[in-house]
Amino acid sequence: MISFWAEKGVDGFRLDVINLVSKEQDYQNDYQGDGRRFYTDGPRVHQYLRELSAAVFNKYGAVTVGEMSSTSLQQCQQYSALDGKELSMVFNFHHLKVDYVKGQKWTQAPFDFIELKTIFNHWQQGMFGKGWSALFWCNHDQPRIVSRLGNDQQYRVESAKMLATSLHMMQGTPYVYQGEEIAMTNPGYTSVEQYRDLESTNMYDIMLNQQGKSEQQVLAILAQKSRDNSRTPIQWNGDPHAGFTKGVPWLEVAKNYKQINVEQALKDQNSVFYYYQRLIALRKEVEVITAGDYTDLAPEHRQLFCYQRRSDKQTLICINNYYDKPFAYVLPMNLELHNAHYIIGNYPEILSVQATRSVALKPYECRVLLIENH
Template identity: 40%
Template sequence: MDKRKWWKESVVYQIYPQSFCDDNGDGIGDILGIIKKLDYLKWLGVDVLWLSPFYPSPGYDNGYDISDYEGVDPRYGTMEDFERLLAEAHSRDLKVIIDLVVNHTSDEHPWFTAANVDKTAPTRDYYIWREPGSDGQLPNNWGALFGGPAWSLDRDSEEYYLHLFSPKQPDLNWENPKLRADVYAMMDRWLARGVDGFRMDVISLIAKPADLSDGPVGPSGYFDPRGRIAANPRVHEHLREMRQKALAGHDIMTVGEAAATTLEEARRFTNPDGSELDMVFQFEHMDLDGGETFKWNDQVIPLPELKKVMAKWQQGLEQRGWNALFWNNHDQPRMLSRLGDEGELRETSAKMLAVCLHMLKGTPFIYQGEELGMTNMCFASSDQLRDSESRNAYQRYTEDGSISKEDMLRYISLKSRDNARTPMQWSGNIGAGFTTGKPWMDINANYTVINAQEQKSRGDSVLAFYRELIRLRRNYAVIVYGEFVPDDLDNPDVFAYQRCLLHQRLYVCCNFTSQRQQWVPPEAFAGDDVELLLTNIEASTYLENHQLAPYEAVVLLKEE
């Protein structure tokens, strides 16, 4: 059995502060709003709160362009508010982890503004600069993930700086030991304030390779350098140094966002010896509908491919690492809209997706509103968009004529990051209980039907079901530590697997379709000593006829 750790047994709830709860009525979520909802989160049963950035930021990338790593953006409150949040959370036995965004800063961070003015500034080498190419143009053909080239020209110094995301987000130079020391010192000060760990944004990309040569051009018109960067072994050296100089001696949680990582690399990131990170977010399952190559489409994730990817990571990290389990986050459209049903079977399919994920091996992450079955937004106009990636894509592909405006809005409604960032739906009142003012972005029109107030009043709601899932996790060690054993990975309709630990065995089968499915469990789960531990169907007949109702999820328990 894996070594017991509190972060393995926890359930994490991600809060996107701007969209969670607005206390002062200015239309923007804030820290005092989060404090107001701590009792709700404690009631739900989660153990850890992950706060997306609340630091000072120009807001070009919704807070992931940070201009001060050790402050609180006035839109969200004050440092005193944050310290109160920590104290209030800890008094409820809720831990708090915060975002660490150290692949890049904002171009308004003092490090960059000083470097941009003076080539001899001490922080000039905190960033990655190159002279123009031999033709006087870009240093290479690398593309930025938010569109356009990955290099921008500083006209004062006549040198280009690297930005893997936006020109407003210059990449940091992790080869500079002074930069690393400043980052570790900053982390140490947050730990001294009492935070319980870090979610590390695109941490797999911090170590840039010596090879900055051109690469093959993809659909964007540029080379996507993530694969080359994520494979750079220097990242492991940096993380081991970080563990020694910033994290040693602290009983905390660390989870890294590992874009373009491989299974072998993930084993190194999450080595059980604790030398680097506790777990990583990998995105192979998120990219099965075209996201890795070109996300603006209406492709659907194929279930057999999804199952094979999930099984690969479940089995590949067995005893060699730890999985971070997620369907949703601030960068992903709502999984309910991708693989579930937005109509009459919305709640049933939302519960099925929850079972499928939470019964896997790893630490589950719930993104705000997921526990309600919140859905994607239907964007009727580009004026509704707030996400820089989506705005840039809309402008580019509609202006060059490659995608019509109607199709692009449809693709954005399916795939945009803005789908995750619509305000939290607390009630059916005007403002959805999120704000008494004008919200910073439009609220999904279905808030009158889908909201926490209504669901908390029902024992059969999606919210109540998530609460039961979390309770079961506390009561059955097999859910946390049991080995994963897949079943029929090629079946296009049902996702089924076993979990095995000592004398406990679970069998999980989830119908991903709107049709009834005949699904016979393994012989070991066919006897009278098998218990129906959980189902999302009120009058399930699965034990009698082995038929799964549309979007039904079943968990069988056998104790030997």
């Protein structure tokens, strides 16, 4: 089946939950969990992937990305090993569970910022020189990132750009999900009738009728966690249904579509859309983004995500304020700044600012500093 599409010229394949295709053959009951330990990263999964790769992916020069469910760093080092015998790169979801309370998705809570940085550090350092990651915030199963980790009201544009920057300056291949490049938000549905996702409507019934939560509580949880948050129609313009269709869409568009749409983004040179273009261009221009190692410079800081990428020729510092409070930060004393300059930031004036050791950050501000090594 894959060869059929490769013969037609398809250049890349995403393999859904591919690490679940090999099962333990004795089919035990699981009295401690939900059974996933018997089918996750199973006994023959690497054999299967090597067979697929030899027969199709390497034969046709295809790019492949494997979606990995409940996997580990060690497994992903092997799935995406640089010898190319299995997959080109891997998705993992650990960083998108930092707003789960005790591992439970259907809860309402702020995200754990320290845990988010810890997970990125674990994977960035662990994959360096061994495998290759797919970098992402959004997909069809995840709420909109600007609503989830950013501020989708007063600082929607600033926080969307900051979140994009903090991801795109890491090592790996970034993925941009439809609507992310114009900072689309969760739709803010207020009735269960607006949801179509069966997981969401089933959980509405369970939380309301079995767990004893109030309807207000349940709707607040759905508004934060439902997969339908990311499945609303792309907002093309200010026409009815955001220009997506002349019919009735499967899901209602967000009420903010007249302000947040592609047409408006293309008219504004400071829009999130053009900012994404610049981030993508930088990955082709600045070698250290692709090749450098990774060090978290402030792992315990409760407001700042600041990391360093370093290669033989260059050092890059990515500075991100994840909150709406301004503050000053002092860069490490061992950084040589006399040969440093800013290459991007979400407040436009940053490119004309001289690099100094003390950095005064605005709400949700990000800056990327490039240093040419001697």
